[in-house]
Amino acid sequence: MKKFYNRIAETALLPFLSVIMAFVISGLLIVFSDAAVLKVIGSPGKFIKVASSTFMNAYIALFQGAFFDPHLTQGHTLLQGFYPLSETIVTATPLILAGLSVSLAFQSGLFNIGAQGQFIFGAIGASYVGFHYTFSPVVHVTLALLAGIVLASLWGGFVGLLKARTGAHEVIVTIMMNYIAGFFILWILKTKSFLRPRRIDPLAPNIKPSAELPHLLGSTMRLHAGILIALLAAVFVWWLLNKTTIGFQFRAVGANASAAKTAGISVGVTTMLTMTIAGALAGLGGAVHVLGNQYALTSDIAGSFGFDAITVALLGRAKPRGTVMAALLFGALRTGGRTMEANTSTPLDIVLVIQALIVLFIASPALVRFIFRIKNLQSQGTLASKGWNG
Amino acid sequence: MSLELRGVTKTFGSLVANDNINLKVDDGEIHAILGENGAGKSTLMNIVYGLVQPDSGEFLVDGNPVTIHQPADALAVGIGMVHQHFMLIPVFSVLENIILGHEQSTKIGSLESSAAREKILKLASEFGFHIDPDAIVENLSVGVQQRVEILKALMYDAKILILDEPTAVLTPQETDEFIEIMKKLRASGTAIIFISHKLREVKAVADKITVIRQGKVVAIADPKSTQEELASLMVGRPVNLTEKKTIHHDNAVVVKVSELNIADEVGRPLVSNINFEIHKGEILAIAGVQGNGQTELANAMVNLHKNVHGSILLDGQEIVGLSVNKSLHSGIAYVPESRELDGLIGKFSIAENLILDTHHEQPFAKGIFMSNKAVEEEAQKKVVEFDIRTQSIDAPVSSLSGGNKQKVVLARELSRPVRLVVACQPTRGLDVGAIEFVHKRILEEREAGRAVLLFSTELDEVMTLADRIAVMYKGEILSIVDASATREQIGLLMAGVKS
Numbered sequence: 001m002k003k004f005y006n007r008i009a010e011t012a013l014l015p016f017l018s019v020i021m022a023f024v025i026s027g028l029l030i031v032f033s034d035a036a037v038l039k040v041i042g043s044p045g046k047f048i049k050v051a052s053s054t055f056m057n058a059y060i061a062l063f064q065g066a067f068f069d070p071h072l073t074q075g076h077t078l079l080q081g082f083y084p085l086s087e088t089i090v091t092a093t094p095l096i097l098a099g100l101s102v103s104l105a106f107q108s109g110l111f112n113i114g115a116q117g118q119f120i121f122g123a124i125g126a127s128y129v130g131f132h133y134t135f136s137p138v139v140h141v142t143l144a145l146l147a148g149i150v151l152a153s154l155w156g157g158f159v160g161l162l163k164a165r166t167g168a169h170e171v172i173v174t175i176m177m178n179y180i181a182g183f184f185i186l187w188i189l190k191t192k193s194f195l196r197p198r199r200i201d202p203l204a205p206n207i208k209p210s211a212e213l214p215h216l217l218g219s220t221m222r223l224h225a226g227i228l229i230a231l232l233a234a235v236f237v238w239w240l241l242n243k244t245t246i247g248f249q250f251r252a253v254g255a256n257a258s259a260a261k262t263a264g265i266s267v268g269v270t271t272m273l274t275m276t277i278a279g280a281l282a283g284l285g286g287a288v289h290v291l292g293n294q295y296a297l298t299s300d301i302a303g304s305f306g307f308d309a310i311t312v313a314l315l316g317r318a319k320p321r322g323t324v325m326a327a328l329l330f331g332a333l334r335t336g337g338r339t340m341e342a343n344t345s346t347p348l349d350i351v352l353v354i355q356a357l358i359v360l361f362i363a364s365p366a367l368v369r370f371i372f373r374i375k376n377l378q379s380q381g382t383l384a385s386k387g388w389n390g
Numbered sequence: 391m392s393l394e395l396r397g398v399t400k401t402f403g404s405l406v407a408n409d410n411i412n413l414k415v416d417d418g419e420i421h422a423i424l425g426e427n428g429a430g431k432s433t434l435m436n437i438v439y440g441l442v443q444p445d446s447g448e449f450l451v452d453g454n455p456v457t458i459h460q461p462a463d464a465l466a467v468g469i470g471m472v473h474q475h476f477m478l479i480p481v482f483s484v485l486e487n488i489i490l491g492h493e494q495s496t497k498i499g500s501l502e503s504s505a506a507r508e509k510i511l512k513l514a515s516e517f518g519f520h521i522d523p524d525a526i527v528e529n530l531s532v533g534v535q536q537r538v539e540i541l542k543a544l545m546y547d548a549k550i551l552i553l554d555e556p557t558a559v560l561t562p563q564e565t566d567e568f569i570e571i572m573k574k575l576r577a578s579g580t581a582i583i584f585i586s587h588k589l590r591e592v593k594a595v596a597d598k599i600t601v602i603r604q605g606k607v608v609a610i611a612d613p614k615s616t617q618e619e620l621a622s623l624m625v626g627r628p629v630n631l632t633e634k635k636t637i638h639h640d641n642a643v644v645v646k647v648s649e650l651n652i653a654d655e656v657g658r659p660l661v662s663n664i665n666f667e668i669h670k671g672e673i674l675a676i677a678g679v680q681g682n683g684q685t686e687l688a689n690a691m692v693n694l695h696k697n698v699h700g701s702i703l704l705d706g707q708e709i710v711g712l713s714v715n716k717s718l719h720s721g722i723a724y725v726p727e728s729r730e731l732d733g734l735i736g737k738f739s740i741a742e743n744l745i746l747d748t749h750h751e752q753p754f755a756k757g758i759f760m761s762n763k764a765v766e767e768e769a770q771k772k773v774v775e776f777d778i779r780t781q782s783i784d785a786p787v788s789s790l791s792g793g794n795k796q797k798v799v800l801a802r803e804l805s806r807p808v809r810l811v812v813a814c815q816p817t818r819g820l821d822v823g824a825i826e827f828v829h830k831r832i833l834e835e836r837e838a839g840r841a842v843l844l845f846s847t848e849l850d851e852v853m854t855l856a857d858r859i860a861v862m863y864k865g866e867i868l869s870i871v872d873a874s875a876t877r878e879q880i881g882l883l884m885a886g887v888k889s
Contacts, residue, residue: 245755245759255735255737258732263718264718264747266715
């Protein structure tokens with residue numbers, strides 16, 4: 001048991017401290033950019049009072065907006081107070097899946113910047129099957145998800161093929177493929193098969209109700225079955241990496257491609273397979289986002305999910321459990337940030353500052369170790385991809 | 391200048407790396423520190439150079455106590471160090487590397503280099519180094535790069551030079567030249583602390599030998615002691631350095647390589663026209679100076695190299711063009727040249743490294759499902775069979791010493807049904823005990839009737855193990871000679887002289 005705690009402490013301590021520091025520094029920013037605080041900056045007594053209440057109010061609003069808001073229970077059930085938590089999970093769901101995509105690639109030594117593009121193709125596939133065909137509910141959802149997975153895994157697998165065959169670096173290729181995907185969705189939304197009848201703006205028809213992912217807590221909460229899919233996917237990634245020959249090969253190639261090759265593992269095949277599965281995961285994220293939340297495909301369907309996924313994977317140290325936790329944190333920040341902006345004078349942008357600071361601290365473990373005087377914190381290896389020639 | 395250490399102790403957690411070590415190095419003395427890997431030699435030298443702080447102990451330079459907290463302090467009192475892994479910037483010139491950290495500006499703000507250049511040339515001619523100050527370091531051979539490191543220390547008036555395993559990276563010829571350099575340095579009054587586990591070299595140059603075992607000084611030995619005596623002191627038990635060779639010949643040909651040519655990506659020949667046969671129970675050693683095509687030939691034996699033309703018949707079956715996996719499973723054990731780079735995955739556990747090649751086979755996997763139990767059982771078995779010293783089979787393989795790492799590689803490669811063993815530099819960087827183990831194991835394979843293809847730049851190793859010796863030079867086999875050939879004959883062939 002002690003060993004278990006040690007392991008948790010070793011792997012989770014650095015991300016945890018990074019998050020804490022990000023909140024503290026952002027808190028200072030909140031305080032010192034607040035007009036009310038600046039007005040009383042001359043008198044220490046008042047300053048401390050106003051500053052601390054600004055600080056607390058902002059973070060209380062953030063918390064209430066992300067997890068539980070007692071005001072919402074008035075005249076309703078206690079459950080309704082958890083509406084913000086439902087929103088947090090809804091936001092986190094696609095992020096978990098896209099994050100798993102990036103994490104899996106990291107484990108195999110690949111830097112998948114392309115989760116954005118893969119996400120878009122997953123959304124396109126799910127949306128088309130969702131609005132164009134009619135099936136019985138369970139079948140329809142399954143087929144729509146599969147369509148997203150297949151399209152996105154082809155899109156991701158192509159990157160693996162290019163790398164395996166020609167040595168093209170996946171970072172460059174995936175960045176470019178993101179552009180292609182971004183413009184592709186703009187184009188396809190203007191084609192006859194995707195354009196909503198009697199509309200000229202880029203908006204696909206709503207998916208049929210039979211293709212919608214069911215809500216989990218009734219119609220007042222948006223929480224949908226996508227989170228179950230995302231958690232299953234996390235378990236799947238863990239299982240794949242740790243319990244199967246394929247995962248063994250992924251990790252071997254990720255940790256030392258040269259030794260893996262010498263021991264008879266095909267690096268090319270592993271690369272293609274990794275990118276295919278990574279594509280499938282991000283695509284599943286896009287599909288779930290359409291089928292559970294958005295219902296209709298728009299040109300901005302992917303938002304910044306594919307890019308936040310990189311941060312989430314880094315924060316989660318490319319481990320499935322860590323990725324889930326990190327995605328939930330980011331989901332909470334996004335949803336809570338909106339309430340914070342509405343209820344206090346603190347703008348939503350502070351959330352971006354928090355996210356950026358988390359990444360900054362995660363990327364500089366030596367700094368965290370220095371600030372907290374931690375001597376034996378293992379560096380656990382940096383996650384960044386290998387050089388351009390890798 | 392003399393250096394004395396008194397009662398130096400350093401512990402890392404529960405491990406006592408240095409235990410109350412006393413050491414005295416006199417003016418113009420070559421003082422060898424002999425010890426196995428992990429005995430504490432490098433820790434001691436890192437303490438002297440200020441890279442590691444001791445828990446207790448004193449330093450005296452010329453009888454005066456000094457404190458050394460960082461390399462700059464060491465440099466200031468005249469202690470310089472040449473690390474085993476060079477600290478040079480490959481794309482910089484020799485001159486730039488040498489003035490790095492001591493740069494001075496001219497009046498107009500550009501880099502002052504003429505004084506440094508003069509000093510480099512003066513030092514180089516004094517010690518007989520042929521060095522062009524403007525040569526780019528990455529274009530220089532390893533031996534010359536080492537001289538750059540030495541110059542770097544001498545430039546800033548090092549009177550005591552620590553050389554950490556300086557010959558580990560050198561070819562036999564370069565080693566001989568290096569020994570001459572050490573003698574010249576000694577003649578000029580520089581004291582040298584020479585860290586090594588190579589007995590021949592230590593005997594050849596040292597004035598005094600301090601033997602360290604498990605962090606303690608166990609003996610101050612006389613360089614006139616025999617290699618066996620020194621080895622026994624180092625290992626702490628009697629060592630038999632000369633292996634027994636029982637002639638064990640069978641006429642059956644296991645491997646027949648014919649007309650083998652290897653080219654690089656753009657078609658330039660790297661290895662050409664290789665022909666040889668290895669019989670059952672025979673060791674064919676490929677000798678030669680590093681970089682004469684041995685690596686490429688070794689890689690070609692298991693199809694790790696592309697652009698291979700010709701034929702390699704293993705028991706009559708063609709293996710050129712197979713996948714690496716198929717080549718290995720056709721009955722070849724492959725011990726790659728670099729354990730860390732190609733042999734093992736440092737982050738992976740010992741157990742995982744033991745099944746890198748067979749992880750997808752029964753009993754370790756059924757379909758794609760891996761069985762941890764089978765993997766663990768295999769590891770427990772191999773750890774005992776190959777005497778891999780570790781606390782746990784789950785420990786990352788990077789935590790093992792060089793010798794134990796090599797045992798993991800051997801254990802893995804010899805666990806498949808094997809007809810041919812390809813071993814590349816199998817004892818490079820290993821200590822006496824581990825070398826003994828590896829040699830014994832290779833001879834056992836030979837006795838069991840396997841063909842062995844041994845690549846080695848260590849002439850001693852080649853002479854001890856081989857039944858026949860092929861010498862490679864510029865990508866070709868110059869000649870295949872009998873094991874009774876003399877060192878001189880083989881040395882000449884290695885230099886490209888064909889009689």
